Each structure stands twice: as C-alpha cells, then as structure tokens.
Amino acid sequence: MPITPDIILVLAVLFLVVLFFIFEWVRVDMVGIMVMVCLPLLGLVTPEQAISGLSSNAVVSIIAVIIIGAGLDKTGVMNKLARMILKFAGKDESKITSMVAATVAVISGFMQNIGAAALFMPAARRISTQTGVPASHILLPMAFCAIIGGTLTLVGSSPLILLNDLLVVRGVSYEHFGMFSMTPIGILLIVSALAYFRLFGRWILPHSKPGKVCGPLSPLLEKTYHNVGKIYEMEIPKNGFQEQCLSELQIRSNYACSVLASHNATTHKRNVAPRPEDTLCPGDTIAVIGEAMFIEKLAADYGWNILPEVKVFADDLAATNSGIMEGIVSPRSQLVGMTVGEIQLRKKYGVVPLAVFAGHEMIISDLSNLVVSEGTALLLHGKWSAFHQLKDQNDLVFTEPIQGELMRENKAPWALGCLAVTMFMILVLNIQLSIALLFGAAAMVLGRVLTIDEAYRSVDWMTVFLLAGLIPLGLAFENTGAAKMIADMLMNAVGVPSPVVLLTCIGLLTSFFTLFTSNVGATVLLVPLAMNLALSCGADPRTAAMTVALAASNTFILPTHQVNALIMRPAGLKAIDYLRAGTGMTILFMIVLVLGMQFFFS
Incomplete structure (x- = not known):
C-alpha cells in the first residue's frame, strides 16, 4: 500500500502525541483537546468525527462509573468492607496482603482502579500501623492487583469500556463483547498475581521499615497539649465491679483521663463519645486517653486490665475515622x-x-x-x-482543616440498590452499557446519595477529555489507511505467525505503549492495528482486540500508571522497587494472558 500524504500527516500527529505523553510538555487532557482541533483542520477526519468522542458510549460510561463509585464511597460501603478485612486478616503478613489485594481487585472490576486503590489506601496504612507490616508490603501488591482487577469486567478499566466502540475494521462491525466475556482471564491474572507475591514477596518487595505509630495529637497541637497523653484500651473484669454510670466514676476529676468509647460485653455495641449517664458493666471494654501514670493508677484502683494494644476500637479510633x-x-x-x-x-x-x-x-x-x-x-x-x-x-x-468528610451512611441501601439495578439492566435486560450506567449515576443524585455538584466534582475530567480526543485519532488511522499499512508492514516483517506468536507480539507491543502513554491511548491506537494484523493472518480480529484491551493493564515496571503513582509516596517506594517487583509480574501477566486467550477464545 503506497504511503499517502494523509498517512504521513496522521503518523506525524501520532509521533507528536507520543512525545507530548512522554515528556509531559502539557497535561494529557490538553493533548486530547489539541488532537480534536488539529485532525479536522488537517482534513484527516470530519468535524463530526472529531467531536464524536465526547458523546461516545465509552466516555459516557466512564463518567457514570466514576459517579457510582463516588456514591458508594460517600455512604461508607467501602469502609464497612475494609472493616471486615481488618476483622479476619489478623497479623499474618501474607494473609493481610492477599485479602487486601484480592478485595481491591474485585472492586476494581466494577469501578475505576484508581478509585478502588484510593479508597483502600487509608485502610491499608492503618493495618500497617496496627500490625507492624511495612506499608510497602501491603500497598504495592494492592496497587498491582487494582490494575489487574480492571480486567475482570467490561466496565473495569477504560480500555475495556472503550473496546466495543473500536470493533470496526475495514468497514465491518464485529460482535460486541459482553459484561463478563473477559472474566475468566481476569480471574486467572488475579490468582497468578496473588500467588506471585505469596511465593516471591520476601525477595521482590522492598525491605522497608514499618511506619511509626503516631500519637493522637497533630504536631501543631503537640506543643500546647503535650501532656494530654495517649489512647489506651482497658478491660473491666467480669467479677469485682458493680455496674456504674460514668458520672459516678468521676474518672476525669480523679485521674485526669477521658473515656473516648465503650464496648458492651453483652450487646456487643460500641459507643463512641459515651455520655455521663451511660453505664459501664462487668466485662466491658473502654478506650481512655490520658498520661500513663494516671492510666496505671486508674487500673490499679478499680482492678481493670490495660490491654497491650487498641484492638476493639481499632477502627473507630483510627486516624482515618476520628x-x-x-x-x-x-x-x-x-x-x-x-x-x-x-x-x-x-x-x-x-x-x-x-x-x-x-x-x-x-x-x-x-x-x-x-x-x-x-x-x-x-x-x-x-x-x-x-x-x-x-x-x-x-x-x-x-485551628486545623478537618479530615474526612460528612458521610451519608443512611443512604447505603439506596446506593447498593442503584448498583444492583444497574447490573440487572446490563446483564438481564441487555440495555446499552452507557445508558444503564447513566441511570445508576442519575439515581445516586436523585436519591440524594450525592448532590449534583459532588457528582460533577467526582468525575475525572482529565480522563474524559483525553479519551474524547484520542477516539478521533483512531478514526483517522482507519480513514487514511495508516492502520492497514502498518499491519501490512509488520506482516511482511514477521511473515505469517502462529496465533500464539501473534497474540504475544500484540501483547508486548501494547504493554510497551502503555508504559509511556496512557492505556486509553494505547488501546485506541493499537486495536485497529491488531485487528488488521489478525485479518491478514487469518486469525480472529476480536481475539486480537481483546488482547490489546487486556494487555493495556500490563504496566508494572514503572510508576507511570496512576495507581502506581498514587502509592509511591505513602509506601516510601522508589523507581527501582517497581522494576524489581514489576519485571516478574509483567512476564507472568503476558504468559497467563496469551495462554488464557488461546484457551477461552480460540
């Protein structure tokens, strides 16, 4: 196929886009806007095609998924899930790592992986503080599994949300993938990642020290209120203590201590900020703040036991909650x-x-x-x-900014109901993905889980405009014949490869692109190429397209992915840590992906 001026122009635009992504001369969303403007001015796409990305199924779906995820977060559903992990994980490092990583991976299958990782990062850091497990040993596997979790469903990652919009090549539209078409491969990838860290974690994870346990006061307040003390958990024996209300005990007056919370041994009810008229009973557990000498005197006078750590109230009194x-x-x-x-x-x-x-x-x-x-x-x-x-x-x-936010826990049933109805519309009623997800997002706002302003603020508009700008670039590759030309050139270079070799080449090429550009950009650019290549080899173009969309999640050896960048500072990681842990994960990902595609899609 001859090289036309249009092909030269579209390749030049691609080259510039890659340079902008690598050197970050401007923000990635601005690159998308620039592409939307330049392509129709160069005559590579029509004006309608240039702005078609803004109304595409993919863009609308991404906006809706982010809003639904924000609604679940606002109602405390994610916090309750984190509480369950804290209850069952104990202090075993391997168990903690596996449970946190697996949970985040599953959540990533239904919302943006950056959102799932961000939701669980405070809980993971709290677990690190309470158990002594280095934060990096929890956060790095969590980040990798959050990225891989995006391969579980059609709405798990931007490349998969985008995939069905790209299944058009040489004028032929191919059958769309279903919500769970890729789930078996996603499960294999997650299981292999968990096994990878379980078997090799001690060698590939950084040898960092556990974080210091911070006191209850911020550094600013420490100078003024240094003698307020620290938080202790105390257990009241079942024998030798008569039921009394807090005001009768006069703990503050006699011991300069304050009772922060109580746990009733009979009802198992936790009471944060108990009132003076609330009672303490034999077998109860309380959280008290005060200086050590006064706490010890209180325990000695009443025969109470000072516990070695805050366990019953670990979640209630954690820095993320109070x-x-x-x-x-x-x-x-x-x-x-x-x-x-x-x-x-x-x-x-x-x-x-x-x-x-x-x-x-x-x-x-x-x-x-x-x-x-x-x-x-x-x-x-x-x-x-x-x-x-x-x-x-x-x-x-x-005197300081208040952490956290005002939760709407009473709206949790409505938020879960919105999610359930949305999934029912997609899976059973076969309603278009964007419409079903938009229904769920609108229901979140109408049900007052989120205000409309909170919904707007939750959307990552940078991703939206990046995606909207790169969709017409993919169309330009098709319109000018550039995708077919590159496919033909690769075919002439490698001959007629076997399906395994073809999928391996596509996966490696996508993984390389994803490391230096966005996974959305890599998908938009490589799906048409992969489908053309598959057609030239007599292979299934849908399988090639799916390989690209899944391989776009194979980004572990550099902190360029949003999730990897998110945990870098909290986990105290360096670039070499990603290279050490990510090299083996990248190779394992490719092996499992290619074998999975052969087994499930051949």
Whole structure:
C-alpha cells in the first residue's frame, strides 16, 4: 500500500502525541483537546468525527462509573468492607496482603482502579500501623492487583469500556463483547498475581521499615497539649465491679483521663463519645486517653486490665475515622457564658472534651463547671463526621482543616440498590452499557446519595477529555489507511505467525505503549492495528482486540500508571522497587494472558 500524504500527516500527529505523553510538555487532557482541533483542520477526519468522542458510549460510561463509585464511597460501603478485612486478616503478613489485594481487585472490576486503590489506601496504612507490616508490603501488591482487577469486567478499566466502540475494521462491525466475556482471564491474572507475591514477596518487595505509630495529637497541637497523653484500651473484669454510670466514676476529676468509647460485653455495641449517664458493666471494654501514670493508677484502683494494644476500637479510633481538633470559641458563639457541662458536647455533638486552654492556662480535670468565654480553646476528640457537623454550627473556629468528610451512611441501601439495578439492566435486560450506567449515576443524585455538584466534582475530567480526543485519532488511522499499512508492514516483517506468536507480539507491543502513554491511548491506537494484523493472518480480529484491551493493564515496571503513582509516596517506594517487583509480574501477566486467550477464545 503506497504511503499517502494523509498517512504521513496522521503518523506525524501520532509521533507528536507520543512525545507530548512522554515528556509531559502539557497535561494529557490538553493533548486530547489539541488532537480534536488539529485532525479536522488537517482534513484527516470530519468535524463530526472529531467531536464524536465526547458523546461516545465509552466516555459516557466512564463518567457514570466514576459517579457510582463516588456514591458508594460517600455512604461508607467501602469502609464497612475494609472493616471486615481488618476483622479476619489478623497479623499474618501474607494473609493481610492477599485479602487486601484480592478485595481491591474485585472492586476494581466494577469501578475505576484508581478509585478502588484510593479508597483502600487509608485502610491499608492503618493495618500497617496496627500490625507492624511495612506499608510497602501491603500497598504495592494492592496497587498491582487494582490494575489487574480492571480486567475482570467490561466496565473495569477504560480500555475495556472503550473496546466495543473500536470493533470496526475495514468497514465491518464485529460482535460486541459482553459484561463478563473477559472474566475468566481476569480471574486467572488475579490468582497468578496473588500467588506471585505469596511465593516471591520476601525477595521482590522492598525491605522497608514499618511506619511509626503516631500519637493522637497533630504536631501543631503537640506543643500546647503535650501532656494530654495517649489512647489506651482497658478491660473491666467480669467479677469485682458493680455496674456504674460514668458520672459516678468521676474518672476525669480523679485521674485526669477521658473515656473516648465503650464496648458492651453483652450487646456487643460500641459507643463512641459515651455520655455521663451511660453505664459501664462487668466485662466491658473502654478506650481512655490520658498520661500513663494516671492510666496505671486508674487500673490499679478499680482492678481493670490495660490491654497491650487498641484492638476493639481499632477502627473507630483510627486516624482515618476520628481524631483530635482544637476549636476556638467565636465572638458571636452561643456557647459564650455556658459551662462545658451545659454545652453537652458528648450528647449533642458526639465529641469528647479533653482539655480547655483559657488565657495562659491549660485545664484537663474538672471541666464541667468551667465557664466558656470568647477565645477559649477547647480540645476535642471525636469522629471526623462529628466535627464536620459541629463546624456547621459556627460556634467554633477550628485551628486545623478537618479530615474526612460528612458521610451519608443512611443512604447505603439506596446506593447498593442503584448498583444492583444497574447490573440487572446490563446483564438481564441487555440495555446499552452507557445508558444503564447513566441511570445508576442519575439515581445516586436523585436519591440524594450525592448532590449534583459532588457528582460533577467526582468525575475525572482529565480522563474524559483525553479519551474524547484520542477516539478521533483512531478514526483517522482507519480513514487514511495508516492502520492497514502498518499491519501490512509488520506482516511482511514477521511473515505469517502462529496465533500464539501473534497474540504475544500484540501483547508486548501494547504493554510497551502503555508504559509511556496512557492505556486509553494505547488501546485506541493499537486495536485497529491488531485487528488488521489478525485479518491478514487469518486469525480472529476480536481475539486480537481483546488482547490489546487486556494487555493495556500490563504496566508494572514503572510508576507511570496512576495507581502506581498514587502509592509511591505513602509506601516510601522508589523507581527501582517497581522494576524489581514489576519485571516478574509483567512476564507472568503476558504468559497467563496469551495462554488464557488461546484457551477461552480460540
């Protein structure tokens, strides 16, 4: 096939796009916009084709999937799943790694892998702190499995969402793949990854030290409230203690300690920020904050046992769920003139007062009768959600940003229902993917799981415009005949390869492209090429296209993938760590992929 001016132009555009991706001269979404503008100006696509990506099935599906994932996160569904892992994983490093990685992999099959990894990263770091397992030993396998998890379903990754839109070659449209067409191969890839880390983890994972256990106070507050103490978990023996309410025990007055939470041995109910009238019973467990000497005196006087670690309340009092904040009473606050006891911080707001700083004096004990005035600083412990609610009252000005966000846990059944109905529409009613997912996203907003503004903010618009810009580039390759020309050139170079060799070459080429460009870009550019190559060899073009979409997840040896970049700093990883762990994973991925494609699609 002769090289035409149009082919030269489209190859030049491709070369420039690759350079922009590698050297990051501008952001990737700007590259997509530039492609949308340049291609019709060069006459390589029509104006309608240039902007067709914005309304494509793939782009709409990606937007909807991100919104659905944000809704599940907002309702705390992901946090409850993380809680289950903490309950069953124990302290065995291999078990922790496998459970976290496998769970994230499954979630990645139904939402963006970057979202799944981001949701579980705080939980993984908390597990690291509680168990002493280095964060890198949990986060690196989690990241790899989050990437691989995108191969489980048709909505698991951008390349697979995009795949059905690209199944057109030489004017022929091929049968679309179903929601779970690739699931058997995805399962094989995940199992092989888990086995890889289980067998070789001690040699391929970095030899990093476990993170230090941070105290309850931030560095800013530590200078002022250094003697507030730390959190201890105490167990009340079943014998020798009569049921009493907290106010009767006078723990704060006598021991300068504060009870943060209680766990009833009979009902198994956990009570964060218990009220003065709440009772403690034999066999109960409590979380107390205070200095060691006072905690030991409290335990000795009542015969309570100080536990070696915070276990019962590990999730409730974890830094991701709760913490300590300093609030300054504002000039027009309704709290001015009231005593700390009259404010009823535990009952009304679910936070525990730890200390009061008035003038130049810090007071820890006997807070109830202390009168609050303008400028008084209150040191409070509670869940982040409670602090967000307290902030809305405008009575206190917090000295630090409040972590976390206000959850809508009461909306969890609705969010799960939206997900279930969406899956039913896709799997049973056979409704187009984008329409079904858009229904789920709209239901999240209509059900007030998310506000419309929160839904807009949750969308990764950079990915949207990148994808929308690269779709017409793939069309330009088809329109100009560039894809067929490259396929013919490769065929002349390698002859007529066997199906295994063909799939291996396609997989390696895709993996190489994905390392330096986006997986979306690699898919858009290589699916038409792979399908043309397969047709020239007499092989199934759908199998070649699927190989490209799956191989776009084979990106482990560099921290260029979003998920790998996400965990790099929290895990304390270096580029050499990815190379060490990722080389074997890349080879294993290719072997399992090619054999799986041969077995399930031949």
